[in-house]
Amino acid sequence: MKIVAILLAAGQGKRFGEKKQFIKLKGEPLFQYSINTINKIDEITDVILVLPEEDIERIKIFSFKNIKKVIGGKERQDSVYNALQEISNADIVIVHDTARPFATEKMFLDGIKNIKKGFDGSVTAIPSKDTIKKVKENKVIETLKRDELYIIQTPQTFKFDILKKAHEKAKQENFLGTDDSSLVERIGGNITINEGSILNFKITTKEDLILAKCLLNKGPKKSLF
Ligand SMILES: Nc1ccn([C@@H]2O[C@H](COP(=O)(O)OP(=O)(O)OP(=O)(O)O)[C@@H](O)[C@H]2O)c(=O)n1
Numbered sequence: 001m002k003i004v005a006i007l008l009a010a011g012q013g014k015r016f017g018e019k020k021q022f023i024k025l026k027g028e029p030l031f032q033y034s035i036n037t038i039n040k041i042d043e044i045t046d047v048i049l050v051l052p053e054e055d056i057e058r059i060k061i062f063s064f065k066n067i068k069k070v071i072g073g074k075e076r077q078d079s080v081y082n083a084l085q086e087i088s089n090a091d092i093v094i095v096h097d098t099a100r101p102f103a104t105e106k107m108f109l110d111g112i113k114n115i116k117k118g119f120d121g122s123v124t125a126i127p128s129k130d131t132i133k134k135v136k137e138n139k140v141i142e143t144l145k146r147d148e149l150y151i152i153q154t155p156q157t158f159k160f161d162i163l164k165k166a167h168e169k170a171k172q173e174n175f176l177g178t179d180d181s182s183l184v185e186r187i188g189g190n191i192t193i194n195e196g197s198i199l200n201f202k203i204t205t206k207e208d209l210i211l212a213k214c215l216l217n218k219g220p221k222k223s224l225f
């Protein structure tokens with residue numbers, strides 16, 4: 001079985017103020033954390049690292065896997081699309097934001113297990129602990145049923161053929177989703193969830209970086225989980 005991981009590192013970091021994937025945390029660039037986790041997972045044989053065009057030549061990677069660098073696109077979805085064009089045959093594809101450096105091996109392995117059970121996709125998720133309301137122009141429209149709400153993270157794992165089909169259709173129809181699962185959902189894909197963690201947060205703003213540094217410096221010595 002061929003399992004490929006697409007690691008996204010082609011963002012511009014507008015909300016962060018610079019390209020966060022290259023900032024160093026404990027001596028290693030942020031994107032390398034996800035590669036280090038993948039390095040420990042035997043089932044994943046191939047990695048596609050998606051990078052901004054202007055950085056692709058200079059970036060050095062430490063990987064035990066067969067790794068290919070691919071140029072990203074304007075939007076996150078375009079970057080995933082570009083990576084998918086480089087995969088000629090695979091059974092399972094995992095999409096992961098390198099901006100989430102604390103994703104665990106278990107999150108990747110649980111996603112793979114769910115696909116092997118027959119699901120088309122599996123997304124890393126945590127149940128919402130907060131009340132979520134729909135608000136338009138500062139007016140509260142609706143309070144959503146919390147027990148049905150989950151916060152969705154990456155890694156997101158899919159059957160390769162279905163993910164590719166979903167991305168082709170979204171492109172044809174100019175549909176832009178905020179994650180890959182939403183593209184598979186709209187073609188009728190059967191998606192389940194695997195357990196995420198509040199610690200698997202996305203480094204989006206400088207505040208998130210402060211949190212990441214605290215975890216790395218003051219967190220549990222061996223593992224964060
Ligand atoms: N065109 C893009 C946009 C995003 N990403 C990747 O998708 C992940 C999640 O994106 P986000 O946190 O939004 O990162 P940025 O796009 O860099 O941030 P911003 O939206 O603030 O510019 C990151 O690992 C980012 O590198 C990507 O590969 N290609």
Ligand SMILES: C[C@](O)(CO)[C@H](O)COP(=O)(O)O
Binds near residue numbers: 097152153179202
């Ligand atoms: C895919 C994602 O990480 C799931 O939470 C998220 O939607 C990416 O969002 P962004 O718009 O790229 O920040």
